[in-house]
Amino acid sequence: MQPLNLVLLWHMHQPDYRNYETGEFMLPWVYLHAIKDYSDMASHFEAHPAMKAVVNFVPVLLDQIEDYAAQFAMGQLRDPLLRLLATPDLEQVSTEDRLRAFDSCFRSNHVTMMQPYPAYKRLFELHETLRERGEPELAYLSGQYLADLLVWYHLAWTGESVRRDNEVVVKLMTQEKGFSYENRMQLFNVMGEVIQGLIPRYRKLAESGQIELSTTPHYHPLAPLLIDFSSALDSEPGSSLPAEAAYPGGKSRIAHQLTSATESHARRFGTEPDGVWPAEGAVSTPLLEIMSDQYCRWSASGEAVLANSLRKSYPARSLPERGQYLYQPYRVEGKAGSVTCFFRDEKLSDMIGFEYAKWFGRDAAEHMVHSLEDIARNSPPGENPVVSVILDGENAWEYYPYNGYYFLNDLYEILENHDSIRVTTYRDYLAFMNPADVVTxxxxxxxxxxxxxxxxxxxxxxxxxAWDLLCAAKHSYDLVMQSGRLTSEEMAKAERQLASCESSDWFWWLGDYNPPYVVSSFDQLFRDNLANLYALLKLPVPVSVNEPISHGGVAQESGGAMRRAS
Structure with a gap:
């Protein structure tokens, strides 16, 4: 079996949940994923020093992690759920805060994050019994109930590595109920320590050469669409497009967000990134040209993008077996050619994202390694195959027992000791790659x-x-920014707010394939961002911005925070 190069890329991302007008965090997902997934992923690397991978951090996620770290340090909390956890007397909280706790503290995968904990499950069952009798019945739930609920919700969201290593967490899980204010603050302080240590831990891993850190345009915009709406027609010629022909000034906006990301990365990690994982793995030739202008060395996308590109490049040829074209680096002809492109193995990536959670950890790890060995055996003689497995670094683990601990631990252990599979990073692969291996x-x-x-x-x-609303806001933004009516500070605030409006996440969640309560949250966040932008521009908020865009529908596998590649 000839050697095979494996690049694992874990993409870490959350949209900006902050309301810039109030300073409040509207949803808690950044700090919850921080204490669970971002901490666990760092711990797995620390436990397996021979394991290599690429970790992609979107700057707006790092902005929020730093924001939370500062909140814990200063004690000035701008997240309502964290404030509740740290509230001394929960008997005196408002009805709004009580309902917020009830609405928030059961949002998780109940199979893996509630059923293993009988005390937490009892809290849920009591709530459901009273809820079925009508909302006023929930008033009978005491401050002690709220204390136990808040502690258990955060314990359920605590990473496996924290549970195994932290005596406070072990003690609280053993105690099960009757948590005091002191208990709550003990947990609060553990969470603060985990969050404050995250960025330094990843920087240390990168400085050792064990991981490569890459970036994404700052606020995770869907770059090809901001550059040109008609790029959607490349893969779907009959697709309906927004009323506007193009997003105003989209190309310069992407260039700006990429520059901002590079500067953010250098400030936090001491060096500029070599590569860019574009938001949603979304690529186009104009985007690669922008990356080329900013000295990006590599980028990556999905397997289907490569297949579509080969069909367009060679329309008279039939597409060969995927193993004959997928495991190679590519460069696009022309100016974009200075950026080496890699394409993810959809099957292996989706196995981790959607299937292996149902398997025993060791079986799943061995199956993945056997799949990689099969790729190596079937590669054409003399080739230097590189397999890219790319997926979210946080969203899948909620569906795994023990937050994916056994799967990742066994996978890393097998890979770091494998004779034929060489775990590497894109930067390291490019350093030893034969230029003849790159396909045009x-x-x-x-x-x-x-x-x-x-x-x-x-x-x-x-x-x-939603695109029409964003385009209208951008036209207003351009006019006001050119008018000279705003101070430099006001212009900077408006630009930051616009960047948040440009995030791909708002568009991801709109549609009838996502559950209504989630669609409602993200719909409201998007429109709040637009309203804040108009306010910063000193313009009245259009009536259309106050009207809901989408209502959602029946939850199904094609919805949610993850999506299969095909």
């Missing part, structure tokens, strides 16, 4: 890591309406 791609078909299309973000009524 005449045409790059614009697309994303989901289905190879942009249908998750554009093309239906609700998504297109």
């Amino acid at each position: 791609l005449p045409v790059l078909a614009a697309g994303s890591w989901v289905y190879g299309t942009f249908s998750t973000w554009i093309g239906d009524r609700d998504k297109n309406r």
Whole structure:
């Protein structure tokens, strides 16, 4: 079996949940994933020093992690759920805060994050019994109930590595109930220590050469669409587009967000990134040209994007077996050619994202390694195959027992001791790569890591309406910024707010394939961002911004925070 190069890329991202007008965090997902997934992922690398990978941090996530670290340090909390955890007397909290706790503290995968804990499950069952009798019945739930609920919710969201190493967490889980204010503050302080240590831990791993850190344009914009809406037609020629022909000034906006990301990365990690994982793995030739201008060495996307590109490049040829073209680096002809492109193995990536959670950890790890060995055996003689496995670094683990601890521990252990599979990073791979291994791609078909299309973000009524609202706001932004009416400080605030409005996440969640309560939250966040932008521009908020865009529908596997590649 000839050697095979494996690059694991873990993409760490959350959209900006802050309301810039009030300073409040509207949803708690950044700090919850920080104490669970970002801490666990660092711990696995620390426990397996021979394991290598790429970790991609979106700057807006790092901004929020630093924001939370400062909140813990100063004790000035701007997250309502954290404030409740640290409230001395829970008997005196408002009805709004009580309902917030009830609404928030059961949001998790109940199979893996509630059922293993009988005390937490009893709290849920009591709540459901009273809720079925009507909302006023919930008033009978005491401050002690709220204390136990808040502690158990945060214990359930605590990473496996923290549970195994922290005596406070072990003690609280053993205690089960009757948590005092002192108990709550003990847990609060543990969470603060974990969050404050995250960025230094990843920087240390990068400085040792064990991981490569990459970045994404600062606020996670769907770059090809901001540059040109018609790029959606590359993969779906009949797709419906927004009323506007193009997002005003989209190309300069992407260049600005990429520059901002590079500066943010250098400030936090001491060096500029070599590579960029574009938001949603969404690529186009104009985007690669922008990356080339900013000295980006590598980027990556989805397998379906490569397949579409090969069909467009060689329309008279039939597409060969995927093993004959997938495991190679590519460069697009022309100016974009200075950026080496890699394409993820959809099957292996989706096995981790959607299937292995149902397996025993060791069985799943061995199956993945056997799959990699099969790829190596079937590679053409003399080739230097590179397999890219790329997926979210936080969202899958909620569905795994023990937050994926056994799967990742066994996978890393097997890989770091394997004779034929060479775990590496894109930076290291490029350093020893034979230039003859790079394949020239005449045409790059614009697309994303989901289905190879942009249908998750554009093309239906609700998504297109959101784009229309954003385009209208951008026209107003351009006029006001050029008018000289704002001070330099006011302009900086407006620019930051616009960047948050440009995030791909708002468009991801709109649609009838996502559950209504989630759609409602992200719909409101998007429109709040737009309203804040108009306020910063000193303009009245259009009536259309106050009207809900989407209502959601029946939850199904095609919805949620993760999506299969095909």
